[in-house]
Amino acid sequence: MLTPLDLKLLRDISRMKGQVMAVALVMACGLAMMIMTRSLILTLEGTRDAYYQSHRMADVFGSLKRAPLSLRKRLVEIPGIAALEMRVVRDAVLDLPGVLEPCTGHLVSLPEDGSAPLLNQVFLRRGRMPRPDARREAVVSEAFAEANHLMLGDSVQAIINGRRDQLMITGIGLSPEFVFEARAGETLPDNKRFGVFWMNYRALAAAYNWRCCMPCQWPIPSCFLVWRPSW
Numbered sequence: 001m002l003t004p005l006d007l008k009l010l011r012d013i014s015r016m017k018g019q020v021m022a023v024a025l026v027m028a029c030g031l032a033m034m035i036m037t038r039s040l041i042l043t044l045e046g047t048r049d050a051y052y053q054s055h056r057m058a059d060v061f062g063s064l065k066r067a068p069l070s071l072r073k074r075l076v077e078i079p080g081i082a083a084l085e086m087r088v089v090r091d092a093v094l095d096l097p098g099v100l101e102p103c104t105g106h107l108v109s110l111p112e113d114g115s116a117p118l119l120n121q122v123f124l125r126r127g128r129m130p131r132p133d134a135r136r137e138a139v140v141s142e143a144f145a146e147a148n149h150l151m152l153g154d155s156v157q158a159i160i161n162g163r164r165d166q167l168m169i170t171g172i173g174l175s176p177e178f179v180f181e182a183r184a185g186e187t188l189p190d191n192k193r194f195g196v197f198w199m200n201y202r203a204l205a206a207a208y209n210w211r212c213c214m215p216c217q218w219p220i221p222s223c224f225l226v227w228r229p230s231w
Helices: 004-015 017-054 071-075 142-147 201-207
Strands: 060-067 083-087 089-095 103-110 123-127 137-141 155-160 163-174 194-200 220-226
Touching: 004 017, 071 083, 083 103, 103 155, 103 201, 137 142, 142 163, 142 194, 163 194, 194 201
Parallel strands: 103 194, 137 163
Antiparallel strands: 060 220, 083 220, 089 103, 089 155, 123 163, 137 194, 155 163
8 A cells, every 4th residue: 555655756756757767877877887996996906916926025125234144044033024035236327328317227136046036026028037147137127128228138338336337138027026116205207217127146246345255244235024924
């Protein structure tokens, strides 16, 4: 049994069929957009997490001026650390033809034995990794290589620790650590004037005179830690 108010409501709706359908369509479109946006966010987050995990993105970074490699034994004893890697990280001035403003090369060392990095692994898009005994070979970040039209086998003039040197590009790669390539303090990436170079650990440490008397005590200015026991 319909009450008089129910009958009045039905009569009012029948007179406003166009408005009712318009409101229903607007609500349906809004709900569809919300579901699509949420699905897109979940997909992007899942892709990001899978990329970080597959390439072992570090959870904690620590920078030091100098530290002996023997410090690693003490750091790995800290509860909660699943993996740890120490490396050399420095900036160099690059001299590129056709670029008037100074360019910066962010130099990151690779493991001394030539193996893949334990953390923040480099994904090679083209080419190969530098040989362990090669002093001037390097892998360059893809964004910087594309912005400056660098190819495999090209050479880049770099001023490392006040000395001019020549780096030969053997590979072009990506890393989860440098998804956003920019100098410290800059809010926007400048792929034309800032790039990442991965090169031999021993060559980079020797360029800055960071070798001690004992062969196993190579000082390094930075290290990063991982806190995921599931790895």
